[in-house]
Amino acid sequence: MTQPPVGPGQPGDDPSASYPPPPSYPPPSYPPPGTGTPPPASYPPGYHPPGQVPLGGTAPARPYAGWWSRVGAALLDGLMSLLVVLVPLVVGLILLFQNSDWSDSEEIRIEWGAVNTVGVVLLVLAGILGLCFVIWNKGIRTGTKGQSLGKSIVGIEVVGVDTGQYIGAGFGVLRMILDSIFGNACFLNYLWPLLDSKHQTWHDMVVKSVVVRKS
Amino acid sequence: MTGTAESLAFATRFRAPALVALGGAAAFTALRVRDPHIEGSWGLCPFLWLTGRPCPGCGGLRAVNDLTHGDVAAAVSSNVLVVVLVAVLAVAWIVWVVRTARGVDAPMIRIGARTSWVLVGVVVVFGVVRNLPFGAWLAP
Numbered sequence: 001m002t003q004p005p006v007g008p009g010q011p012g013d014d015p016s017a018s019y020p021p022p023p024s025y026p027p028p029s030y031p032p033p034g035t036g037t038p039p040p041a042s043y044p045p046g047y048h049p050p051g052q053v054p055l056g057g058t059a060p061a062r063p064y065a066g067w068w069s070r071v072g073a074a075l076l077d078g079l080m081s082l083l084v085v086l087v088p089l090v091v092g093l094i095l096l097f098q099n100s101d102w103s104d105s106e107e108i109r110i111e112w113g114a115v116n117t118v119g120v121v122l123l124v125l126a127g128i129l130g131l132c133f134v135i136w137n138k139g140i141r142t143g144t145k146g147q148s149l150g151k152s153i154v155g156i157e158v159v160g161v162d163t164g165q166y167i168g169a170g171f172g173v174l175r176m177i178l179d180s181i182f183g184n185a186c187f188l189n190y191l192w193p194l195l196d197s198k199h200q201t202w203h204d205m206v207v208k209s210v211v212v213r214k215s
Numbered sequence: 216m217t218g219t220a221e222s223l224a225f226a227t228r229f230r231a232p233a234l235v236a237l238g239g240a241a242a243f244t245a246l247r248v249r250d251p252h253i254e255g256s257w258g259l260c261p262f263l264w265l266t267g268r269p270c271p272g273c274g275g276l277r278a279v280n281d282l283t284h285g286d287v288a289a290a291v292s293s294n295v296l297v298v299v300l301v302a303v304l305a306v307a308w309i310v311w312v313v314r315t316a317r318g319v320d321a322p323m324i325r326i327g328a329r330t331s332w333v334l335v336g337v338v339v340v341f342g343v344v345r346n347l348p349f350g351a352w353l354a355p
Contacts, residue, residue, distance in 0.1 A: 123265075174328055177335055188238045195231055205322060206331050 053198060053210050059164025062212035064199045065156035070211055071190075076150030077138060085130040092122030135173060143172020147214070161198065161210045171207040178203035228320070232312050235323065239304070247283040251276035271296065271342035274355025293355045296341055 052061040096119035142148045146157035146166045158175070160167050167175070182189040182202045193199040198210055251257050262270040274293035281290035282301060290298045304324075311323040326334070344350035 171328060174331060174335075178331060181335075186238060186242075188234065191234075195234070206326055207328055 053161065053212060055159065055164030055210075056162035057164055059159075062159070062164070062210075062215070065154075065211040065213050067193050067199070069154045069156050069213075070193065073148065073150035073154040073156060074190075076153055077134075077148050080137070080149055081130050081133050084133045085126040088122045088126040088129065092119045092126060095119030095122065135176065138179070139173035139176035140169045141172070142175065143167050143169040151211075155214045156211055157214045158204075158209050158211050161200075161208050167207055167209050171209070175203050175207045175209060178206055228315050228318075229312075232308065232315055232323070235308060239308075243279065243283055246276055246279045251280050268346050269342075269354050271338045271345075273345075277355065292352075295353060296338065 052063055054061045095116040098116070138148045142151065142158050144166060146159060151157060158167060158172075159165060160171075179189075179201070189202045192201050193204075193211075198204075200210060204210060249256055257276055260270065260273065262268070263273060272294070275297040278290040278293040278297040279301065281287070281293060282298065287298070307324050311321075314321060341353065345353035
């Protein structure tokens with residue numbers, strides 16, 4: 001957090017990233033000539049060559065992250081948050097339900113008069129722990145380093161579509177919140193990169209981010 | 216442009232609106248067929264189960280079910296936010312389709328970061344107010 005300003009787009013963060021911009025812009029990747037339809041004189045705004053995101057400023061265009069790699073990263077992140085809360089969650093549930101009446105199998109009865117306080121505390125602790133972990137992992141870390149832990153493993157990162165730089169903690173947390181809202185409200189959010197021209201989910205669109213392969 | 220290329224572009228342009236409509240219709244149908252007024256029919260909300268209090272989303276599924284029956288009053292009393300959301304989405308979708316037909320390539324809804332923070336704030340405030348005495352009429 002208090003590191004020197006080794007931001008995205010600066011050498012030292014990633015030795016392989018040749019970020020100092022070349023003096024000339026990358027040539028516009030028109031479709032190769034001879035494919036029948038000549039390219040229009042000028043592309044409409046918003047158009048970009050398939051397979052690559054042109055990022056704003058002087059950042060070079062980057063290849064999109066594949067949909068499955070994003071799914072994999074999300075599953076890994078979910079697995080990790082599960083691991084983080086596993087111990088307090090399981091112990092808390094055991095403590096809470098050990099005195100329950102299971103004889104009526106239709107529903108679970110808890111003797112609330114004799115609730116195991118430690119069990120409740122552990123469950124609340126598990127909730128807070130999990131929340132903090134997700135906010136840090138999918139919000140702050142994704143914003144400042146471009147990657148949640150899952151994305152680091154998979155090798156993809158989140159950058160601003162207009163800047164090519166990491167989006168920062170604030171936008172990262174907002175992206176995480178919207179991810180959870182959109183994802184829970186409508187699964188279509190996660191399918192959206194499959195048909196979107198910039199491979200964006202809805203939470204990507206709001207914070208103007210794209211997910212690209214880490215070079 | 217040739218006719219086939221045009222119709223191909225037409226199909227591509229309307230793919231997203233069609234998918235959204237399909238998703239919405241599926242959700243409405245599911246909530247109509249399997250009535251969320253029956254407790255546990257769509258599972259239990261862990262927040263309600265643990266605290267006994269309604270969260271901002273509480274009554275949302277019931278509100279949609281009420282809407283499929285045309286009972287707006289019941290829907291509003293279940294969850295105003297969801298009713299407003301459905302209305303906004305419906306209008307936005309229609310505008311989107313009209314604009315797409317006119318050849319405008321734009322997303323259905325465009326909201327910026329600041330707006331979404333505000334909306335998140337509205338949801339949180341709604342969740343708090345409906346748990347307070349003077350906001351009890353907002354609870355489901």
